[in-house]
Amino acid sequence: MPLVAPARPFIDWTVDTDPARWTPVPAAILGVTASEPYSGEPQPNDQASGPDAIRGQSHQFWDGADHWDFHLGGPLRAVLPNGGRDGGNLVLGDDGFRPYFDTCVATLARQFRTATLSVILGGDHGVTIPAVHALEAVGRPVHVVQIDAHLDWRDEVRGARLGYSSPMRRASELPWISGMTQIGLRGTGSARAGEVEAATRWGAQLFTADAVHEHGLGPVLATLEGKGPFYLTVDLDGFDPSVIPGVAGPAPGGLRLEQVVPILKTLARSGPLVGLDIVELAPSFDLANRISAITAGRLALIAIGAALSAS
Numbered sequence: 001m002p003l004v005a006p007a008r009p010f011i012d013w014t015v016d017t018d019p020a021r022w023t024p025v026p027a028a029i030l031g032v033t034a035s036e037p038y039s040g041e042p043q044p045n046d047q048a049s050g051p052d053a054i055r056g057q058s059h060q061f062w063d064g065a066d067h068w069d070f071h072l073g074g075p076l077r078a079v080l081p082n083g084g085r086d087g088g089n090l091v092l093g094d095d096g097f098r099p100y101f102d103t104c105v106a107t108l109a110r111q112f113r114t115a116t117l118s119v120i121l122g123g124d125h126g127v128t129i130p131a132v133h134a135l136e137a138v139g140r141p142v143h144v145v146q147i148d149a150h151l152d153w154r155d156e157v158r159g160a161r162l163g164y165s166s167p168m169r170r171a172s173e174l175p176w177i178s179g180m181t182q183i184g185l186r187g188t189g190s191a192r193a194g195e196v197e198a199a200t201r202w203g204a205q206l207f208t209a210d211a212v213h214e215h216g217l218g219p220v221l222a223t224l225e226g227k228g229p230f231y232l233t234v235d236l237d238g239f240d241p242s243v244i245p246g247v248a249g250p251a252p253g254g255l256r257l258e259q260v261v262p263i264l265k266t267l268a269r270s271g272p273l274v275g276l277d278i279v280e281l282a283p284s285f286d287l288a289n290r291i292s293a294i295t296a297g298r299l300a301l302i303a304i305g306a307a308l309s310a311s
């Protein structure tokens with residue numbers, strides 16, 4: 001049984017964990033809890049409880065479909081009159097990683113085919129790998145935009161090629177990925193000179209966090225214009241830790257919500273924005289008031305409002 005019902009639904013959405021029954025909806029959400037583990041790291045990891053940690057704060061980032069939402073510029077009901085679908089969580093079973101990965105790709109492809117906007121909750125950043133595989137279902141080349149402190153271009157880490165350090169490298173190998181823009185880079189991570197060279201040679205557009213802080217968003221937004229359809233992957237460590245403290249790899253000097261929102265709105269307007277994932281929430285590092293989970297949920301709602309009012 002690959003899809004497991006969530007502890008509670010995302011806001012007031014209808015839970016349906018049977019992809020065979022899924023019919024077209026404006027917006028759908030799916031939790032993907034695991035990716036290929038790195039040896040020596042705990043499984044399931046902290047990030048595996050991210051989807052339900054975000055859903056669990058629904059009452060804090062959403063007050064009802066008729067309440068005015070100042071990020072959306074109106075009530076959610078205006079863009080989503082009948083609510084959306086919550087498909088539950090994909091959970092790694094006893095039969096190992098490979099069957100789980102194949103189920104993730106098939107289920108995510110089904111979601112891309114049946115939702116105008118697909119929202120995916122991680123899990124660590126390895127969950128973006130089945131998502132970019134499933135983007136083949138969109139039927140035309142997709143530009144991937146990444147918000148992240150880290151480059152994520154490792155070919156492998158300790159023999160694992162489908163883990164959280166490799167999503168952008170794996171995306172670059174797929175013929176239906178037309179380009180990528182990576183925003184928020186800073187500090188050090190798993191990347192070495194070889195990974196930076198590989199990303200640049202492939203044509204990835206790299207924007208450091210320092211560049212965004214110094215020159216503003218203008219150059220980023222100009223790069224994105226006209227490159228849709230888009231898929232956005234948000235590693236929550238791309239945000240400054242003062243905005244989102246609940247991540248496994250906090251890095252100082254990151255982006256603020258008010259810098260990410262214009263990126264989201266540009267993707268939706270220039271679009272279409274076919275999907276986004278929000279990954280790397282580490283609930284055990286969140287503050288007592290769950291501000292990281294709340295901000296992640298807010299980001300999902302802003303994306304839904306922006307994408308559906310543009311579609």
Ligand SMILES: [Mn+2]
Pocket residue numbers: 125148150152164235
């Ligand atoms: Mn990442």
